[in-house]
Amino acid sequence: MNDKQRSILLDISSRFSPPQGVKLSYGTSGFRADASLLESAVYRVGLLAALRSLKTRAVIGLMITASHNEISDNGIKVADPSGGMLTQDWEPFAESLANAPDSYTLVEILDDFVKKEKIALDGEWAAEVFLGRDTRPSGVSLLEAAKQGVASIVKANAKDMGVLTTPQLHWMVRARNKGLEASEHNYFDQLSSSFRCLLELIPQGSRIVGTNDKLIVDGADGIGAEKLESLKGLLNGLCVEVRNSGNGVLNEGVGADYVQKEKVVPRGFGPADVGIRCASFDGDADRLVYFLVQPNSNKIELVDGDKIMALFALFLEEQLSILNKSGDVTVRPNQTRLGIVQTAYANGASTSYLKQLGLEVVFTPTGVKHVHEKAAEYDIGIYFEANGHGTVLFSEAYLCYLEDINSNLSLTSTEKQKAASRLLAVSKLINQAVGDALSGLLLVEAILQHLGWSIQRWNELYHDLPSRQLKVKVLDRAAVVTANAETVVVKPSGIQEAINAEIAKYHKGRCFIRPSGTEDVVRVYAEASTQEAADGLAYSVAKLADQFLGSTNS
Ligand code: G16
Numbered sequence: 250m251n252d253k254q255r256s257i258l259l260d261i262s263s264r265f266s267p268p269q270g271v272k273l274s275y276g277t278s279g280f281r282a283d284a285s286l287l288e289s290a291v292y293r294v295g296l297l298a299a300l301r302s303l304k305t306r307a308v309i310g311l312m313i314t315a316s317h318n319e320i321s322d323n324g325i326k327v328a329d330p331s332g333g334m335l336t337q338d339w340e341p342f343a344e345s346l347a348n349a350p351d352s353y354t355l356v357e358i359l360d361d362f363v364k365k366e367k368i369a370l371d372g373e374w375a376a377e378v379f380l381g382r383d384t385r386p387s388g389v390s391l392l393e394a395a396k397q398g399v400a401s402i403v404k405a406n407a408k409d410m411g412v413l414t415t416p417q418l419h420w421m422v423r424a425r426n427k428g429l430e431a432s433e434h435n436y437f438d439q440l441s442s443s444f445r446c447l448l449e450l451i452p453q454g455s456r457i458v459g460t461n462d463k464l465i466v467d468g469a470d471g472i473g474a475e476k477l478e479s480l481k482g483l484l485n486g487l488c489v490e491v492r493n494s495g496n497g498v499l500n501e502g503v504g505a506d507y508v509q510k511e512k513v514v515p516r517g518f519g520p521a522d523v524g525i526r527c528a529s530f531d532g533d534a535d536r537l538v539y540f541l542v543q544p545n546s547n548k549i550e551l552v553d554g555d556k557i558m559a560l561f562a563l564f565l566e567e568q569l570s571i572l573n574k575s576g577d578v579t580v581r582p583n584q585t586r587l588g589i590v591q592t593a594y595a596n597g598a599s600t601s602y603l604k605q606l607g608l609e610v611v612f613t614p615t616g617v618k619h620v621h622e623k624a625a626e627y628d629i630g631i632y633f634e635a636n637g638h639g640t641v642l643f644s645e646a647y648l649c650y651l652e653d654i655n656s657n658l659s660l661t662s663t664e665k666q667k668a669a670s671r672l673l674a675v676s677k678l679i680n681q682a683v684g685d686a687l688s689g690l691l692l693v694e695a696i697l698q699h700l701g702w703s704i705q706r707w708n709e710l711y712h713d714l715p716s717r718q719l720k721v722k723v724l725d726r727a728a729v730v731t732a733n734a735e736t737v738v739v740k741p742s743g744i745q746e747a748i749n750a751e752i753a754k755y756h757k758g759r760c761f762i763r764p765s766g767t768e769d770v771v772r773v774y775a776e777a778s779t780q781e782a783a784d785g786l787a788y789s790v791a792k793l794a795d796q797f798l799g800s801t802n803s
Contacts, residue, residue, distance in 0.1 A: 250360045254370055254403050258296075258359065261401045262352040265292040265394060273347045274727070275340040277616040277766025280347060281315050281324030284387035291391045293346040294325045295378070295398015296359065299405035301339065302376035304368050305330050310422035311399075312415050313382040313391045314533040317506035318767060320499040323387045325395070326415065328379075332423025332682025334618040376405035379425070381418035383472045383533045384499065388412075414472050414534035416685030423682040440688055441483035443678035447695035448486045450671050464694065465490045465527045467515045469504030470497045473534025473686055480687060487694055492517045505529040505536040505637045505686070509554075510718055513547045520544070526704040528693075529637075530686040535617075536637035537686035539693070541704060552708050555591070555599035557693060558633035559710050561641055562589060562608060564696045565629060565675070571668035572654065585647070588627035590620045593735050593761050594635040594718075594774055602711040612734040616766060617683060629672075638684040641692075643676040651676075714757060715780040717787035719773040723798035726764035726771050735763045744797045751789045755782045760790050771798065 250258075267289040273280050280290045294311060302309040310328030318324070327335035327343075335343070342362055349355040363370060378399045382388035392409070399407035410421060410433075417436055425431040466489060468474020474494035481489050493503045493516060500506065503515040508529040514522075515529060522542040527549075529538050539552035569585050589603050589610045603610050613619035617638055624630025624640075628647040633639030643651075654669040678695070680688045697707065723729075730740035738745045738761075752758040760775040771794050775787035 250356075250363060250370060255356060255360075257403065258356050258401050259352050261397055262292065262296075262355050265289040265397070267348070267350065273344070274766075275343045275347075278316075278334060278618065279324055279326040280343075281318060281322060281767050283321055284315075284323035284385070284391065287323055287325070287387075287391060288394045290347040291325050292394040292398040292401075293349070293355065294327065294343065295395040295407070296401055297339070297343055297346055297398075298327060298378045298395075299376040299399045299402035300359075300363065300366075300368055301327070301329070301335070302378055302405065303370065303372070303374060303402070304366055306374050308377045308379055308422055308425045310379045310381070310418045311395050312413075312418045312533075313380070313385075313388045313395065314415055315385065316383075316415065316533045316535060316767070317500055317504060317531040320385060320501070321387075323385055323391055324767075325391070328419045328422045328682070330422070330426045332419040332426070333621055334683070337618060370402070371404060374404070376402060378405065378407045379410050379418060379422055379431075380407055381410045381413040381415075381421075383415070384412060384475075384495065385532075412472060412475075414476055414685070414687065416535050416680050416683050416687070417476070419682035420680055420685070437480050437483055439677055440480065440691060443674045444484060444691045444695055445486075446674040447671060447678065447692075448698060450667055450674070451695075451699045463488045463490065463525055465492060465518070465522060465525055466690070467503055467508070467518065467527065467529040468493045468495070469530050469532050469534075470495050470499045470501070471504070471530065471532035471534065473530035473532075476534065476687060477530075477690075484691075486698070487691075500532045503529070505531040505538045508540055508549065509538050509551060509636050512549055512551050514540075514542050514549055518542055528690055531637070534686040535684050537684075537689040537693075538637040539704060541708070550708060551713075552704060553596075553713075554633040554635045554637040554639050555596050555713075556708065556710065557637070557689065558589065558591075558631055558639060559599060559602055560693060560696055560707055561631050561633075562587075562603060562606065563710075564699065565631070565641070565672070566606065566608075568668040568671050569629075571664055572672075574665070586628045588624060588630045590623045590630060590632035592616075592620065592634050593763075596635060596713045596716060597757070597759060597776055598711045598714050599635075612736075614731075614735050615763065621683070633684075637686070637689075640681070640684045640689065641675060641679045642681060643672075648673070648676060714776045714778070715783040716774065716776045717780075717783045718775075719787050719791045720765070720768070720770040721762075721773060721791050721794045721798075722769070723771050723794060725798070726769060728798055729762060729764045729771055729794075731761075731763050736761050738762060741797050744793060747793050747797070748790055751786060751793070755786050758782070758786050760786050762790060762794055 307330035315322040315324040421431040541550040620632035624632040
């Protein structure tokens, strides 16, 4: 690092002192904490993004959001050149930057890393970082900190892409690195045209009619509501009403996380909505769940990420079976590798259902960074977390195969070409960079119309086992270390045996605990044959977490 670069870094970084006594960890998807603690971390992630861009010679994205967390929190996520999450190899570097006690230590850490990674700070290539933020008020000053971070690296430029959903920013990074246009207009255009294409390919006589045509979306009082309003104007064949568009408090009693965890109606919904198809986004619109308001109660029938996955799997399987029908000469052997990726939170009934369809189901730890990486190993990989994070990935080789079929005039069956066209349209509609509530919603809607299904019919695919999720505030959540895709606790010792003893008391009991990567809590998930039993198991294991880890209430 030359003297000019060093002095710029020392000067600007001294304006962003880290808060005393706070240790930040790079969690499930970046740094997340009360917004007042984050300015210096965001500045430093700006530095990291510039270096990552120099190293990869590609555009990197920085998204300022705390997604489903309460409005007083904020956070920062990094999008790698593919549009996916920051490579996990760089997470320790991110943590040491964020926790460096002063500017001199910070510059030392940077200098060592630049040497180790052989990053050319004054080469030909200039770094480019796309910045986005959600609607949180604290995002305005944090965005400035990120800009300053990028600007502290001499050969780096930041481009403010505006107030966006998280998946939009990831999409833009991916598009730009593929040499494509990457504006919001291009994003909307791709989504609306591929949606239209799927509707045009619907077999005649499938469309659902009547009240079921209407869809009501809870926008979590976040950015997704505004973007859906804009997208709506470009869509024919979909009747959408958007609620919770920003007049209430972000994520408070609204949104996908609330709906999925509490299983009650979000603010703004009520008895008049019984029987109507409803959906919820989270604060930055990277999660999607559907639900039905129950008559005479504030309860909902939840149609979660697992069921969205089941719907997608059914539709894709249908197209693959058309493609794989014998008779025509296809350009490739018909063994498509379709993979399903779930986490321990997947309801046991969903896993049984998918396996019974003959699908390959694999598990990873929680977090888009894990499920996405696994899904990318297949020709078509579908991942969904029960909380509504998910997408469908197509390998480049498989897309070429589909293009070949599509343009192969010697094929006797146009059905085959239609199936290939549908799969190609899905690959353009569904975000290839990350889970995206807007594109996921359009794919769900297109598939329901294709099958001629109501939400009630969809929900009947299988019946969830009763489950309960709880949060436990403990002294140090990092004391919990898990293994086997988070199904077993290896530290503190003895707790897993105690959990096993509780599980053994319940018919069809299943339970695990894990430290959250986005909130300062340990999460408990329990499943059993009745709701009472699932509740009992969750509460008794939460008590164990208290005993072994020390409650903050004691
Ligand atoms: C983030 C991740 C998700 C993960 C969720 C919960 O979601 O992107 O993959 O499922 O956190 O994580 P945890 O249980 O570790 O708190 P979001 O929507 O908050 O960005």
